[in-house]
Amino acid sequence: MRGGLDDRPIPRPRPTIVMGAAALLDDLSAGELERLAAVVRERSGLAFGEARWPFLRNRARAMVARAGFTSTRRWLDELVASAERRGALYCEMEEALQVHETSFFRYPEHHGALREQILPGLVRPGAPRIRIASVGCSTGEEAYSIAMTVREGEARRAGPTPEILGLDVSRQALGLAVAGAYPESRLGTVPHEYRSRYFVPAAGALTVAPALRQMVRFRHHDIRRGFYLGRFDVIFCCNVLLYFTPVVKHQVLNQLADALTEGGYLFLGHAEGVAPSESSFVTRGLPAPFLYQRLGRHPATVALSRHA
Numbered sequence: 001m002r003g004g005l006d007d008r009p010i011p012r013p014r015p016t017i018v019m020g021a022a023a024l025l026d027d028l029s030a031g032e033l034e035r036l037a038a039v040v041r042e043r044s045g046l047a048f049g050e051a052r053w054p055f056l057r058n059r060a061r062a063m064v065a066r067a068g069f070t071s072t073r074r075w076l077d078e079l080v081a082s083a084e085r086r087g088a089l090y091c092e093m094e095e096a097l098q099v100h101e102t103s104f105f106r107y108p109e110h111h112g113a114l115r116e117q118i119l120p121g122l123v124r125p126g127a128p129r130i131r132i133a134s135v136g137c138s139t140g141e142e143a144y145s146i147a148m149t150v151r152e153g154e155a156r157r158a159g160p161t162p163e164i165l166g167l168d169v170s171r172q173a174l175g176l177a178v179a180g181a182y183p184e185s186r187l188g189t190v191p192h193e194y195r196s197r198y199f200v201p202a203a204g205a206l207t208v209a210p211a212l213r214q215m216v217r218f219r220h221h222d223i224r225r226g227f228y229l230g231r232f233d234v235i236f237c238c239n240v241l242l243y244f245t246p247v248v249k250h251q252v253l254n255q256l257a258d259a260l261t262e263g264g265y266l267f268l269g270h271a272e273g274v275a276p277s278e279s280s281f282v283t284r285g286l287p288a289p290f291l292y293q294r295l296g297r298h299p300a301t302v303a304l305s306r307h308a
C-alpha cells in the first residue's frame with residue numbers, strides 16, 4: 001500500500017505526559033528507579049544510566065497517574081509482572097520511553113552525500129529500482145526529507161524512482177508520519193523553494209503533497225527483533241542506536257549490515273558510530289564520520305561504537 005501503513009491501524013496519539021495528577025503521588029525512590037531501569041534494560045534493550053533518570057522518572061510518574069495507581073511501589077510490581085508477559089502496561093511504558101525528536105533535513109550533509117555521491121552511482125537507466133529505509137523514522141520528517149532529496153537530484157531522471165520505507169516501533173509516531181500534516185513551525189529547516197513544491201496548506205497545517213507521499217510507505221517494525229523486509233541500498237538509522245545498551249546496539253548493527261546490499265550505505269547520527277576496523281563497514285565522510293559502506297560477502301561482524 002502506497003503512502004500508508006501496511007500493518008494494523010494506528011490509534012491517534014495520546015499525550016505521553018500527564019501533568020498535575022503525578023504531583024499527588026509519592027515520587028519514585030532511587031531504588032525504584034534503579035529497578036525500573038533494570039527491567040527496561042533487560043526487556044527492551046534500552047539504556048537508562050543515571051543521567052537519564054530524570055526522564056525515566058517523568059515518564060514513570062505520568063504512567064502511574066494515567067493507570068490510576070496511588071502507589072508507585074504497587075505500579076512497579078505490576079509493571080515488572082507485565083514485562084514478563086509483555087502485557088499492555090509494560091508495552092505502554094515502552095512506548096512512553098521512546099524519544100521522537102526529529103526534524104526535516106536534520107543532517108543536511110547526509111542529504112548532500114545522498115544526492116551528490118550515492119544516488120548518481122545507483123540510479124542508472126536499466127538499473128533495478130533502489131530501496132532506501134529510514135529506520136526509526138519517528139513522525140516522518142526524515143523519510144519525507146529523503147524523498148525530497150531524491151526528487152531534487154539529477155539522478156532521479158535516469159532510472160526508476162527509488163522506494164522509501166519509513167520504519168518505527170512507535171505506532172503513535174507512525175500515525176503522525178502517515179498523516180503527513182505538520183505545523184508551519186516544523187518546516188523551518190525545509191528549503192523555501194521546496195515548501196511550495198512539496199507541501200499544501202490544509203486546516204492550519206502543511207500537508208505533504210501527493211507526489212512526495214507516493215514515494216514513501218510507513219510500516220511498524222521493531223529493529224531489535226530482526227530485519228525481514230528485504231535488502232536496502234541505503235539505510236538511514238539516525239539517533240536510534242544511541243538509546244540501546246551496547247549488546248543490543250551490536251545486534252542491531254549486525255542486522256542493519258545484513259539488510260544492506262553489498263556496497264550499500266548506512267547513515268548514522270552524529271553521536272553514533274561503527275568501528276570500521278572490526279566491522280563489515282568502511283567509513284565514508286571523514287573527518288566527521290556519519291556514512292558507512294557495507295563491504296564483503298559474509299554476515300557482518302560489527303564492532304561496538306566508541307560511544308557505546
Ligand SMILES: C[S@@+](CC[C@H](N)C(=O)[O-])C[C@H]1O[C@@H](n2cnc3c(N)ncnc32)[C@H](O)[C@@H]1O
Nearest residue numbers: 098099102136138168169170222223224238239
Ligand atoms: C530520536 S528519534 C530519531 C528520528 C530520526 N531518525 C532522526 O534522526 O531525526 C528515534 C526513533 O527511533 C524509534 N525507535 C526506537 N527503538 C526502535 C526500534 N527498536 N525499532 C524501530 N524504531 C525504534 C523511536 O520510536 C523514535 O521514533
